[in-house]
Amino acid sequence: MKNIFYLFSFILLNIFCRDTNKGQQFHTAEYPKTDSLNLSNLRLKNLPLDSFANKKITYLNLLGNAEIDLFKEEKLLKSITALTDLRITVHSIAQIPLSLRDKVKGIEIISYDNNKFCELMSLKGLKYLSVNANFGGEHNQSIGQIPREIYDLTQLEELRLPYLGITSIGNEIGQLTNLKTLNLDYNKIANLPQEFSKLNSLEDFSIRENMFINFPKVLYDLAYLKKFNFLFNSISLPEDIDRLRAIEDISFTKYADTKIPLQFCELSKLKKLTVWVIRGSNVNFEDDFLPQVFDKLTSLEKLSLPFCNIKKIPQVIFKLTNLKDLDIHENFITELPSQISNLEKLEMLNLNNNPLTNLPNEIARLKNLKSLDILETKINKIPPAIYGLKEIEWFNIDQTLITYDSLVNFKYLKSLNLSGKNLIKIPKSVFQFKNLVSLNLSNNNNKEVPDQVANFKELEKLNLKNNPIIKISNKVAQLDKLNVINLDNNDGFKAICNALSVYKKDIYMAPDGNFPFYIYGINVYLSKNITEIPAEIGKLSTLRELNLMGSTIKLLPNQMMNCSNLKIINLVSTRLESINPQIQKLKKLKSLNLANNKIKFIPNEIGELKDLEFLNLGSNLISEIPPSVSELNNLINLSISNNQITRLPSQLSKLKKLKSLDVSKNLIKEIPLELLNSNTLTEFEFYPNLLPDKEIYNKVKAKYRKIVF
Template identity: 25%
Template sequence: MLQQPWCHDDERSALLQFKESFVIDKSASAYEGAYPKFLSWKPEGESSNCCSWDGIQCDEKTSYVIGLDLSSSCLFGSINSTSSLFSLLHLRTLNLADNNFKYSPIPTEIGKLSMLRYLNLSSSAFFGQIPSQISSLSKLSSLDLSLNLDGFTGTSLLQLKKPNFASLVQNLTKLEKLDLSSVNVSSTVADSLANFSSITSLLLEGCGLHGDFPATIFQLPNLRSLSVRENLDLNGFLPEFNQSSSLMFLSLAGTNFSGNLPSSMENLHSLVGFVASKCNFEGPIPSSIGKLRHLLYLDLSDNNLVGQIPESIEDLTQLSYLALSFNGFSGGNLSWVGKQSRLTILDLASTNLTGEIPSSLQNLTQLTELYLDGNQIAGFIPSWIGNLTQLTKLFLRVNNLIGPIPEPLFGLKNLETIFLDENALSGIVKFDMFLSLKDLTYLRLNSNNLSLLIEPRSTNATLPKFKVLALALCNISEFPDFLRYQDQLAWLELFGNNIHGQIPKWVLNTSTETLKFLGLSNNFLTGFDQLPDVLPWTNVQMLRLSNNMLQGPLPIPPPSTIEYDISDNLLTGEISPMICNLSDLQMLSLYNNKLSGTLPQCLGNFSKSLMILQLGNNSFRGSIPQTCSSGSNLRMMKLNSNQFQGKLPRSLVNCVMLESLDLTNNELTDVFPSWLGTLSELKLLLLHGNRFYGEIGRPKRDTDFPKLRVIDLSYNNFTGNLPADYWSSWSSMKEANVNHSDYMTAQTSFLMLNKMFSVTVSYEFSITITNKGVERYYQAILEEFAVIDLSSNRFEGDIPEVIGNLQALHFLNLSNNFLTGVIPPSLGNLTELESLDFSQNQLRGEIPHQLVQLTFLSSFNVSYNNLTGPIPQGNQLDTFDSTSYEGNPGLCGKPSSRKCNNAQASPLPPTTFDEDDKSGSSIKFDWRIVLSGFIGGLVVGVVLSDFVTMRLVRWLVIRLETLGWTLPKRRRRISRRNRV
């Protein structure tokens, strides 16, 4: 038996001194088996030989300390440049992993340990720049600096800038293992690594790598493990592999690797794990993948793979984990599943699977997690599912499954998660069957044809503790009684049921500290049994109470709220100033209630977080608050159908992310807000039904309103010529046939429940368009949609030819103005046009034959103008009746009753008023008009026999207003409507 060497006194002293620089704190190490190795270090007695101390290795011949392993030793303290550690000059291995060194830098003195072959400083809260002296440790075969992360934010603490990646490794040519995962490298991968023939393990996860990954690294002769996952800007492709490859584990997940999966992957005979999720691989999965008989772990999810899932996967009988989810496979069924009897996790979500759930799945008796959600699987949930006794997670949501929930499913006593929502399951379900599954934590039954029978509970005994419970559209008629005893809920969804009456007081006591999402929308709730000053769910983030019958004052959510939707209710009163505490609010929708008063000025305090603001269809009054400050994230502002007055707040110019601004049907008085032209993201500008006035003028810059697609200035008091200069610069309306199949939306995404749920909140832009006096509401608008509505103003002059350049236009309405001149032939270029309305103007000349080219036209109106000549025939123009042309006595041909001949059209009857009289001092009337006026409230009575009724009245009112006459207080616009 070899005698244990006796350590040198100076080294024992150095180690004891090193020990004294730390305290023992169990929270300093994350490993469950961590313990303080220092406890065996004694300065005197039989245990004073440092070579016998825990974590110490001495050379048998020289007795020098050559190994120091203090990993997971619960050390808390700093290491500085004077540390006695650096006097242990014979060290070959140094392992300080999984401790807490209090964000101290790695001392440059580490370079003194020139004999080091193994260095592990991972997961120990080191901070700052990696010292260049490490690059001088030329004998290193293993270097691990990974996972030095901030304990609160998870961000990298170490960075590699000077030296950079290439400089660090240039002298470390003997490296066999290199792990820089979570080090902030932010550079390209050092090309020199392709020359490190001895390297067996290269782990560069989440380093901020970018550029092209050297494909030759894959060919390193001894490389067994390679992971560059979570480097989003790292490009690369898989090379052709030769049979000499030693690769056992390859992870490219979360990178920008692309191209095809080469069939030569069959040469990776030793491959045990291949992870390439969230990349950009395309093409089919090569059938040769079935030859990787040692493969245990295969993850190709979230790519652009197509074709059929190869049946050769059935030959991978050693697989324990298989994930092919979220790809573009062309249908197919699961006939290849069943021989992988060792599978514990099978993830085939969103892979376009069809057919029924195959019976071969029942052979996978080791399965713990099954994900078949987001497919087109039809038929029944098979009763043999009860054979999968190890199952803990079952995801069958968003399919075409029918029939009842099979009773054997309730025999799977290990189930923790059941997601069956968005199918066509039917029948009556006794909810107690779910309550018998004691480990059940996540349950979603939304959007089926189920009717839940929920029995009252008098006790909390044996009930599962739910965290997610989604029972929307389940024909529930009252609040489930068992919720009284739930104190860990994070997600509760009950929308779309038949719950009537008040929200019971006990609901306010349910999971008050854990609830993050509460959805009670689309029920028949009338209010709270007892409404507190602030709703009691202290950590709630999303609160949805819309489409109910809630009455009384606005409930105030807690400050943690991110989304608050209580639209479409019967709320009254003013907004409490307590809403100002919601500093993280991103979405606020109070739309379509009966709220009144002025808006709190604090809305401007939300501008950096607030993205959606919907306050329309209420009775708010006063001025619009200064809602935007520098750095605003506001995307949608919908304040329509209120009683706002005054000017637009100039702070709107700070809403640089604003895409939709809807201020229709208010009492705003201002000039055209040309200053909004700097908002580069603005797509919708809706100012209909206000008191805007004056000439629009010319844009200050050619780039104003670069993305504007919809503008509605109708029913205001704008004057002057049409804004031809703006039309020349609106580039987004000039591109027709652009493939924008998406809808215009404002949306945001955030993670909830420890990143288990990625929630995307999306609000679609909407608009109401008037055709021939009939309003049509568009709940959603395609990105390609373009609208100009300048109707019911006082515009005059010609319609500019430049209008023909706006080839993306779908709706154009210039009716009810004082436009003269001819209809420009360039309108024939607007081939996307669906609706054209020039009625109630003074246009003359012929209708251009070029309008026959508008083959999408479904609404056309040029009535009550001075148009003459034949009505063009052909295509869509043949589908309109005479009402589209009436009030133009000079028009002839179908569908009018007047036939065309070669003779010159007879002149129009003389005007009944003098259009050229700008002073307003002389007004001429014919015998058909009887006018009676009373000072203190002018009453205008008009008796007309046939022609130009409304236009004459409008002209008369305008002329009298210029003389200072005041009309009775009546709003000369359409009545306020529900414009969602």
């Protein structure tokens, strides 16, 4: 998944949200000792053994971890004798061992063939099914209709089929009487069959961005329907909408002349309402869009009206006294009326991107307000009333409007931005903010992070970018929730190595943007201007990934070889001139990427890396592959393209797990017969080289699925 970067300009630290967590390990302490374990969306390759210690797990969620080899983990999963509900992500049913199929109760299928839905029937009692948007592989084929095999999965409780080009729903849908959640977003459906009324258990139904033009009144028969999302369908609300008696959450799109009928205000259980206008459209927000009796929705807690072309907030909104969340960002509102104080229970107020020039003094009466967003407005000074919001935790505002002295008024802050405040040290009063989740000290002149950092028990993100850091207290290692330290564009590499020398969780190091965001352990973002790896790196016994791609280092220090838990090294496009022979000490190394450097020689000791699966030495100055490479018994991918190699050792055929071999752009004149006869290789790239016999090209082309000419 891509990096997402949010900057909350006043008090919100740079928040990094990445969800690709390759090769990650976990500690049992991360999970509660219950019979359920959720490891979803962590992009795991292997199951963390210590997470299963002394636990009688009945429910295990592995959704979003498509790289886990279930055959490899079969023994471990079978040993969990209490396990009855396993949730997994696979490319096809064939990836599930037969011995585990009776435990599988939830499955996400990606890149699935339309003609293999019949295999679903081998999974008895399936409760959760999701077919990913990558359906059909790179061409994203449409399935047209929901396959009949899905209708036979009568125990299903949750079904997700978005982005599949579905045009119709069969009458057999009525068989899924246990269904509680149905997501058919981004398809081409225009109506629902009458048999849909048999889904008596359905609570959550979403048809966002389909082709409906009429409201599907068959939903009136669903007594337990609580949530209905039909955003971006050309549907108007019917006069008898109040027949959705159980509805608590509804989302729809406003088109020209769309009005909320009076009967809508009879939905007494409604807690959340979201209305959008298609961005860039000329649809007006009429004064009477919300009926005068809208305040009859006394259960309403969240009202979201973004992009609705609102110029003036309807007065009836201020009568919704149970409202906790009001989101009216991206509109044309110039004034926040004093009646805002009527919403005494309000906890979140989003006014982002409106031409507001001021806030009324009455806003100070919102004693429960915890989040206020007034970024991208025309407010050019902080209204005094703001300082009366003592409970505020999140405050998004142009940071140039704030002085540090004013921050002490907000003792419950969870995010604090002191970027560019010309600080030469962290003010002592900062340490009073014991609830901080994120602290931004970037673009200052701080040289030290003192011991008082231990006060931040809740801290998750610490930004020290663009500071001359020379010392970081080892107290940071005690911050159990700390997940990100940003040391970009400073010299804090040595300092952080010293500080984390006693850290017990996993450590991942890389320039910002060059590696995934790991949820557990700590992510250290380093400067791209690093010229050498400090000897102190040898103190990091839990370092798992080192990525210095694009830096200017020339050698790997001996001390680095003490990082016995290191699994991933990425030094692509540095100035590395040699591979330290002591690399043989890194027994747990799985991935070594040293492409595009100035390496001339591969040491024999590399053969000691018995766990290595990926080795990339492409675009270097190497002239020979040592026979010891053939001792890398777990190697799956070997790339040594664009070098000066003249021959391939026949011993490479001994690599029984090798799937991909790239020796293109070398000086090779002959391919050993042993390689030509390999039964394990599926990708063999060898052109251009100096092979004189064109028949060899034809043999290889005929044998391997992928070949590059």
